[in-house]
Amino acid sequence: MHRSEVELLFATYREPVYRFLRRFLHDGPAAEDLTQEAFVRALGGSWQAGGQARAWIFQIARNLARDHLRAQARRPVLSPLGEHESRLRDPATALAVDAALATVDVDDREVFLLKELGGLTYAEIAAACGMTPDAVRSRLHRTRLALRRQLT
Amino acid sequence: MNETSTQIISAFVDNEPVDPDGLAAVLEDPASRAMLIDFVRLRQEVAGPDVPLPRSLARLRSRQAVARLPIVRWSAAAALLVLVFLAGWMSPRPLLSSDDTAVSAPPQPARVEKFVPGVDWSFR
Numbered sequence: 317m318h319r320s321e322v323e324l325l326f327a328t329y330r331e332p333v334y335r336f337l338r339r340f341l342h343d344g345p346a347a348e349d350l351t352q353e354a355f356v357r358a359l360g361g362s363w364q365a366g367g368q369a370r371a372w373i374f375q376i377a378r379n380l381a382r383d384h385l386r387a388q389a390r391r392p393v394l395s396p397l398g399e400h401e402s403r404l405r406d407p408a409t410a411l412a413v414d415a416a417l418a419t420v421d422v423d424d425r426e427v428f429l430l431k432e433l434g435g436l437t438y439a440e441i442a443a444a445c446g447m448t449p450d451a452v453r454s455r456l457h458r459t460r461l462a463l464r465r466q467l468t
Numbered sequence: 469m470n471e472t473s474t475q476i477i478s479a480f481v482d483n484e485p486v487d488p489d490g491l492a493a494v495l496e497d498p499a500s501r502a503m504l505i506d507f508v509r510l511r512q513e514v515a516g517p518d519v520p521l522p523r524s525l526a527r528l529r530s531r532q533a534v535a536r537l538p539i540v541r542w543s544a545a546a547a548l549l550v551l552v553f554l555a556g557w558m559s560p561r562p563l564l565s566s567d568d569t570a571v572s573a574p575p576q577p578a579r580v581e582k583f584v585p586g587v588d589w590s591f592r
Contacts, residue, residue, distance in 0.1 A: 319530075326528045331521055338519070348522045352529050413513045431482060432514045438484055457478040464506050467513075 319359060325373055326355045333377045336433045340381050340426060342414070350380045371440035374430060378444060385422075416466040420459055427452055428459040473500055481507045 330351055338347035354377040361376070417425055423445075430441045431452075438449040438456075445452070473494045480486045481504065494500045 323528055330525050334521065334525060335515075335519065339514070344522075348524050351525055355528050409513055410516060413510075417514075429514070432511055438482065453475070453479065453484075456482065457475050460478055460481075460507055460510065461474065463510055464503070467510065468506065 322355055322358045325358060325369055329370060329373050330355065332434050333373060336374070336429050337377055337381055339417075339433055340378075340429050341384060346384060350377065350384060354380055368440055368443055370434075370436060371443040374434050374436060374440070375444040378426060378430070381426075412467055413463075416463050419466065420462060424455050424459045424462075427455045428463075431456055473497065474503060477504050477507060480504070481511070 333354060334347055334351045337350050338344055341347055341350075354373060357376050357380075358373060417428075420428065427441055427445060430436050430444065434441075436444065438452045441447075441452045442449045476486050476490055476494050477500060480491055495504070
């Protein structure tokens with residue numbers, strides 16, 4: 317893929333990709349590295365995920381995140397994200413959301429965060445994660461209900 | 469509130485196509501309205517505050533720069549080895565001076581004692 321095209325993707329999607337990775341991995345520095353890595357890999361890649369740019373870049377990012385988690389051989393650690401987290405309006409709620417997210421199955425969490433932070437459509441999430449849109453709908457719904465149960 | 473109702477709310481929150489009449493019917497139920505508000509609130513909490521983008525993401529790294537990194541590291545290591553070798557070679561070596569004969573030859577005697585037969589050496 318041409319550099320100018322990837323530069324455009326980078327300018328458009330670096331923030332949602334970073335936010336997704338940061339929340340999914342619960343690791344700011346790793347999210348920074350993997351965000352760069354995702355776009356650098358796009359330089360040498362060709363369109364996938366049904367030709368949908370956003371789905372494609374998120375597909376690369378989630379694959380990198382999965383590799384990262386496998387390399388660490390553990391689930392994401394729920395430690396404070398750093399200085400930025402103190403800006404939350406209600407730190408107790410933020411911790412509760414983190415704790416609730418940690419109890420959700422990793423596949424469901426991934427789909428949920430791709431929707432909430434990546435802003436992907438069902439079709440894009442399906443393309444990025446290799447599942448059907450109906451499966452995405454079902455997972456999202458199940459995750460929301462589970463989180464709602466825990467947070468209320 | 470049944471499974472279909474909650475799925476309609478979830479799809480609506482996700483900006484996916486929903487049947488307006490179906491949505492209207494679902495939202496007549498106060499429990500469904502409460503669920504809708506909870507889903508919106510959940511989204512807000514998950515998104516959290518606007519975290520500033522790290523400086524490292526200000527621009528895209530070049531692929532060549534990433535690929536060059538190992539080469540640069542190996543070159544730096546090789547240069548360091550050469551430097552260490554040269555430093556060792558050029559450092560002063562007191563036990564191996566360039567004038568080896570000066571080190572190996574014995575010093576000249578300052579005084580020569582001659583043995584004379586018949587002299588009593590035990591005499592003080």
